Amino acid sequence: MNExxxxxxxxxxxxxxxxxxxxxxxxxxxxxxxxxxxxxxISCDTxxxxxxxxxxxxxxxxxxxxVMVNISDIAAMAGTPAWMSLALTLPAFDKVWLERxxxxxxxxxxxxxxxxxxxxxxxxxxxxxxxxxxxxxxxQAVMRSGARVGDSIFVTGELGAAALAVTALANASLDVADxxxxxxxxxxxxxRVDWAPCLREFATAAIDISDGLSADLNHICxxxxxxACLNLEKIxxxxxxxxxxVNPLDYALSGGDDYELCFTVPFEKKTELIRYLEAxxxxxxxxxxxxxxxxxxxxxxxxxxxSLPARGYCHFGARGC
Ligand code: ADP
Ligand code: MG
Numbered sequence: 001m002n003e004x005x006x007x008x009x010x011x012x013x014x015x016x017x018x019x020x021x022x023x024x025x026x027x028x029x030x031x032x033x034x035x036x037x038x039x040x041x042i043s044c045d046t047x048x049x050x051x052x053x054x055x056x057x058x059x060x061x062x063x064x065x066x067v068m069v070n071i072s073d074i075a076a077m078a079g080t081p082a083w084m085s086l087a088l089t090l091p092a093f094d095k096v097w098l099e100r101x102x103x104x105x106x107x108x109x110x111x112x113x114x115x116x117x118x119x120x121x122x123x124x125x126x127x128x129x130x131x132x133x134x135x136x137x138x139x140q141a142v143m144r145s146g147a148r149v150g151d152s153i154f155v156t157g158e159l160g161a162a163a164l165a166v167t168a169l170a171n172a173s174l175d176v177a178d179x180x181x182x183x184x185x186x187x188x189x190x191x192r193v194d195w196a197p198c199l200r201e202f203a204t205a206a207i208d209i210s211d212g213l214s215a216d217l218n219h220i221c222x223x224x225x226x227x228a229c230l231n232l233e234k235i236x237x238x239x240x241x242x243x244x245x246v247n248p249l250d251y252a253l254s255g256g257d258d259y260e261l262c263f264t265v266p267f268e269k270k271t272e273l274i275r276y277l278e279a280x281x282x283x284x285x286x287x288x289x290x291x292x293x294x295x296x297x298x299x300x301x302x303x304x305x306x307s308l309p310a311r312g313y314c315h316f317g318a319r320g321c
Contacts, residue, residue, distance in 0.1 A: 001093060003121050010102040011086070015116045016109065018082065030117035032083055034135070041134035041141060043073035049126035059097050060104035061187035066130050067108035069210065072191035072259045074134035076208035078142040078199035081112050086119035087129040112193055140200050142263070144223035147205040151264035151290040153228060154273075156192050157283065159213055160248060161185040161238035163255025168244060181240060189259040195282075199263055202273045206263035212254035215312025217262055218296055229297040230288035230308060254311035264290055 001009065012025040022031040034040055047066050049055040067084065074081045086105070090098075109116060114132070165182035168174060174182070191208070199206050205220045213235070221228050237248030265273050270286075277284050291297075296308040 001095075006093065006098070007119075007121055010098050011105075011116060011119065014102070014106050016106070016113070018113065018115045021083065021115050021117055024115060024117045025119070030083070030085070032117065032133070037138050038135045039138050039141065041074050041077050041079040041136055042131065043070065043134075044129055044131040045070045045073070046127060046129040055126055057187065058104075059101035060107075062128075063101045063104035064108045065187055065189060066128055067105060067114075068189045068191050069259060070130045070132040071108075071112055071114070071193060072189065072208040072210070074132055075191045075193045075196060076142075076206050076261055077134070077136065078140065078196045078203070078206065079134035079136035080196060081114045081132055081134045081193065083117045083133040084109060084114050085117055085131045087122075087131075088119060089122045089124040089127045091124070091126055112191075137200075142199045142203050142206045144205050144207055144220045146203075147220050147224035147226055147264040147290045148266060149226060149290055149292045151204055151266050152270055152286050153217065153230070153262065153264055153288040153290065155209070155213065155236060155260050155262050155285050155287055156195060157258070157260040157285075158236045158238040159209065159258050159260060160241045160251030160255045162189065162257035162259075163212070163251045164238075164241055164244065164246060166257075178240060178244070185238075186257065189257070191259055192261045195261055198273075198276060199261070201276070202265050202269050203263040204266060206261055209258045209260050209262055210256055212256040212312030213258075213262060214253045214296055214308060214310045215256070218310030220262070220264065221290070221294070221296065224290070225294075227291045227294045227296065228288055229291055229299055229305065231299045233301050234285060234287045236285040236287075253308075256312050 020033040022033060024030055047053060053062050071081045162185040165186035169182055205224055207216045207220050209216045217228055235252050237252040241248035241251050296310055297305050298308040299305050
């Protein structure tokens with residue numbers, strides 16, 4: 001199979017085509033129709049073998065996760081994902097590997113009605129760069145920079161399990177249910193795309209938690225030129241953390257890979273938000289407040305407030321950047 005046959009067979013033939021794709025895979029560039037009154041959201045993520053995933057993973061989940069983490073960036077801007085491109089670098093042509101990879105890719109894209117509209121295929125060490133394009137009504141994107149003093153800080157789910165999975169899955173004594181749970185958290189993240197209307201209605205700022213709550217909340221603070229105080233008792237640490245004997249807050253605050261959303265809501269909209277979420281039966285956790293003083297602080301059960309380092313995953317330099 002040459003490069004073009006490979007693209008046709010694995011990527012073009014089973015792509016779900018949206019009405020708004022004028023030209024997808026196969027021309028020099030894709031052409032899509034952006035609906036009037038909307039803006040484009042564009043984000044790309046590179047995943048490198050043995051940095052973001054292990055080359056020993058089932059390729060289905062390498063692709064699945066790559067798509068989901070990319071879509072999560074559109075969710076965090078309160079948009080709707082629409083089109084994806086994939087630049088794939090492969091060490092060799094491996095039909096079995098590509099079958100699984102493309103299956104995971106198309107399954108993940110199909111869940112959110114995203115069309116694969118193009119890409120690039122090259123030979124080299126295994127890595128991939130995915131670019132997602134999303135849509136949002138003009139002026140409705142929720143940015144990191146919009147938080148205000150007094151806003152409450154919320155997160156959409158329990159944190160820390162995906163980060164624990166990285167080390168715990170190597171442990172042979174793990175029971176079957178825990179292994180399944182950790183694999184799900186690590187390899188099958190569920191981006192919070194459903195929350196986009198809620199963010200547009202209530203949030204002043206939002207981010208998805210990819211590097212760790214403290215690091216990602218700090219991005220909101222820096223962009224908004226403000227600080228935050230987290231109520232440590234209120235942080236929803238995943239129950240598996242305590243069960244497996246690690247410090248839950250360490251993982252929840254700086255673990256990363258959760259893909260929950262962290263967002264800020266003005267005081268006057270809080271009651272309405274809670275009512276909205278109760279009607280949907282969606283869990284949400286209020287974990288702190290935006291403050292004028294720069295930096296992060298932690299309020300302990302004793303009432304004591306200490307400064308909190310913004311720690312998370314970082315490619316260059318030690319943790320703590
Ligand atoms: P060009 O040489 O003009 O850049 P390519 O030969 O790289 O074109 O790609 C041919 C077509 O296949 C293009 O439409 C491109 O977007 C698409 N394509 C290439 N690789 C992939 C891939 N991994 N996934 C999806 N589409 C791809
Ligand atoms: Mg090319």
